[in-house]
Amino acid sequence: MIDIQNLSVSLSDKPILADYSLQVAPGSVLAILGANGVGKTTLLNCLVGLCKPSAGTVTARGRIGYVPQLFQSAFAFSVLDIVLMGRARHIPLFGAPRAQDYGIASKYLKLMKVGHLKDRAFNELSGGQRQLVMIAQALSSECEILILDEPCSALDYKNQSIVIDTLRELNASMGLTILFSTHAPQHGLEVASHVLLMRDRQRYEFGAVEDVLTAENLTTLYDVPIAKAAFAPGGKFTFAPSFER
Amino acid sequence: MLAMATAQGGARMRSWVIILLLSLLLVFCLLYSITVGRYDIGIVDVGRILLDNVIPAQTPSWTTVQADVVESIRLPRVLAAILVGAGLAISGAALQGLFRNPLVDSSTIGVTFGAGFGGTLAILLVGGGYPVLAASFAFGMGSLLAVKGLATVRGRASTLTLVLAGVVVSAFFTAAISICKLLADPQQKLPAITYWLMGSIAATSYRDLILMSLAILPPMIVIFLLRYQINILSLGEQKARALGAPIELVQWTIFIAISIISAGVVATSGIIGWVGLVIPHVARALVGPDHGRLLPVSALLGAIYLLLVDNIARTATVAELPLGIITALIGVPVFAIVLRRVQAKSGWSHD
Numbered sequence: 346m347i348d349i350q351n352l353s354v355s356l357s358d359k360p361i362l363a364d365y366s367l368q369v370a371p372g373s374v375l376a377i378l379g380a381n382g383v384g385k386t387t388l389l390n391c392l393v394g395l396c397k398p399s400a401g402t403v404t405a406r407g408r409i410g411y412v413p414q415l416f417q418s419a420f421a422f423s424v425l426d427i428v429l430m431g432r433a434r435h436i437p438l439f440g441a442p443r444a445q446d447y448g449i450a451s452k453y454l455k456l457m458k459v460g461h462l463k464d465r466a467f468n469e470l471s472g473g474q475r476q477l478v479m480i481a482q483a484l485s486s487e488c489e490i491l492i493l494d495e496p497c498s499a500l501d502y503k504n505q506s507i508v509i510d511t512l513r514e515l516n517a518s519m520g521l522t523i524l525f526s527t528h529a530p531q532h533g534l535e536v537a538s539h540v541l542l543m544r545d546r547q548r549y550e551f552g553a554v555e556d557v558l559t560a561e562n563l564t565t566l567y568d569v570p571i572a573k574a575a576f577a578p579g580g581k582f583t584f585a586p587s588f589e590r
Numbered sequence: 591m592l593a594m595a596t597a598q599g600g601a602r603m604r605s606w607v608i609i610l611l612l613s614l615l616l617v618f619c620l621l622y623s624i625t626v627g628r629y630d631i632g633i634v635d636v637g638r639i640l641l642d643n644v645i646p647a648q649t650p651s652w653t654t655v656q657a658d659v660v661e662s663i664r665l666p667r668v669l670a671a672i673l674v675g676a677g678l679a680i681s682g683a684a685l686q687g688l689f690r691n692p693l694v695d696s697s698t699i700g701v702t703f704g705a706g707f708g709g710t711l712a713i714l715l716v717g718g719g720y721p722v723l724a725a726s727f728a729f730g731m732g733s734l735l736a737v738k739g740l741a742t743v744r745g746r747a748s749t750l751t752l753v754l755a756g757v758v759v760s761a762f763f764t765a766a767i768s769i770c771k772l773l774a775d776p777q778q779k780l781p782a783i784t785y786w787l788m789g790s791i792a793a794t795s796y797r798d799l800i801l802m803s804l805a806i807l808p809p810m811i812v813i814f815l816l817r818y819q820i821n822i823l824s825l826g827e828q829k830a831r832a833l834g835a836p837i838e839l840v841q842w843t844i845f846i847a848i849s850i851i852s853a854g855v856v857a858t859s860g861i862i863g864w865v866g867l868v869i870p871h872v873a874r875a876l877v878g879p880d881h882g883r884l885l886p887v888s889a890l891l892g893a894i895y896l897l898l899v900d901n902i903a904r905t906a907t908v909a910e911l912p913l914g915i916i917t918a919l920i921g922v923p924v925f926a927i928v929l930r931r932v933q934a935k936s937g938w939s940h941d
Contacts, residue, residue, distance in 0.1 A: 357744070393832050394831065394832070395828055395831055395832060411832040411833075413828070413829060413832070416825075416829070418824075418825060419690035419691075419824055419825070419826070420687070420690075420824055420874070420879035421878065421879055422821070422878075422879055422880065423601075423878070423880075426821065426879075426880055430821060430822045430825065430833060431833065433822050433830075433833040433834050433835045434833070434834040436818060438815075438816070438819065438836060438839065438840070439815035439816065440818065441817060441818045441882055442818065464601065482833075486833065486834070
């Protein structure tokens with residue numbers, strides 16, 4: 346579904362990524378982890394078509410829906426207006442949303458459990474609600490691949506769990522292929538089938554969650570001691586960092 | 591589902607009511623504006639004189655002089671005010687959406703002075719009429735592109751750089767206009783250029799009106815048809831691109847449309863600034879930021895606003911005031927207020 350071959354990216358002559366190769370199969374969920382500034386957003390932007398590879402190829406089979414990091418609108422659009430804009434690919438140049446588009450937008454707003462907010466001003470919503478509205482906008486494009494740039498950053502635990510649960514449900518019920526970047530390994534454990542650990546512009550590890558998302562790998566990735574910790578009966582575990590130096 | 595449908599219908603209904611009320615207000619302002627002036631004609635007679643063209647009256651209750659004043663002198667002028675006001679306001683609304691910036695309109699972004707220079711150059715070298723229109727268009731479009739080029743750093747045009755680039759380009763063309771004035775023949779061409787530039791629709795003829803309609807109406811329709819695309823572009827170029835909107839096509843179409851409107855306005859009426867800055871803010875407060883409603887409401891409000899401004903221009907003093915001076919006197923304080931609000935919020939999410 347997504348095929349990245351020897352991808353290299355430079356932004357204003359500064360190399361960001363060099364020689365990345367990975368394949369994401371249909372229906373899988375990929376969590377992307379890495380330090381700040383390592384190029385997670387750049388990689389996602391290449392998939393969405395917002396930045397051009399300087400070498401290599403990126404192929405995506407299927408329509409992509411994109412949820413950017415912490416989106417704010419310049420004007421006081423209503424939630425419904427924002428979600429309707431997800432229909433851009435289906436509405437001709439000189440056209441406007443029709444009844445069918447309103448129906449699709451309302452459907453996904455309800456699926457995201459924010460249908461009651463549709464007449465509210467988007468910018469007045471909480472961070473978590475805004476994230477759900479942006480997911481509804483991406484879904485309104487009737488995408489097969491959902492790409493989210495740090496969907497849980499700046500969200501509290503409750504909202505993080507809502508977003509992560511939503512991703513899990515979308516993957517299970519609609520078979521969506523999902524790629525998201527995150528700073529919480531826990532998110533990867535919760536929903537991902539695959540993980541990409543970005544170490545620097547040319548070193549990375551990519552594979553199934555159980556192979557790649559290990560305490561050793563995370564310790565070297567973040568340069569902070571990280572241990573595996575059981576937190577629930579039945580073997581569910583999490584990663585606990587230690588901030589003592 | 592039913593509740594959702596009615597709530598959605600409610601917002602739409604409210605916009606339709608506002609559009610209807612503004613249309614009625616526009617018709618009333620049109621009739622009233624024809625009565626304004628030194629020659630006294632009542633609003634009922636104005637209505638009858640105009641209606642006579644459709645359904646001829648058996649016994650006219652007015653004199654031929656009155657009919658002449660209404661139809662040959664005041665009607666073209668009033669229609670010109672409507673066209674110019676609507677065109678400038680819709681340009682401002684579209685530009686503000688496109689640049690996500692409440693401080694831009696054709697004048698703050700340099701198009702008006704670019705078009706003004708083009709027109710001046712054409713009067714100086716060739717004379718009035720269509721050459722003025724063509725040169726205004728060319729230089730208006732050129733200054734729009736120059737401003738966009740100057741303001742865009744790494745694919746982004748910030749509020750501040752955009753307005754500053756507009757100042758720079760306007761300053762350049764103001765200087766260029768001054769050079770043209772220095773070169774112009776002080777007996778004939780200089781007074782013509784000077785008074786024309788100050789902005790006036792006093793001498794509008796039906797021939798001017800045709801030229802004006804051809805330059806202003808089709809681009810207005812095109813801008814309105816792009817209402818949904820402008821919504822998407824107002825989310826920002828990156829977001830719009832990710833949503834799959836044809837950004838370059840929309841931007842270029844709107845730039846060309848706005849340059850044609852500016853050229854039409856400048857060629858026939860001189861430099862009338864600030865209308866496109868003031869009106870969209872009022873319109874946004876009435877119907878919200880969705881351009882499907884914002885653009886028509888801006889056009890209606892712009893038409894009413896310029897009618898009223900023209901009435902002031904005609905009656906405030908013994909000699910007629912140039913329109914551009916009055917719109918600037920009103921527009922500049924509004925600009926200052928908007929600028930302060932933008933700064934206070936360090937953003938402008940709630941317009």
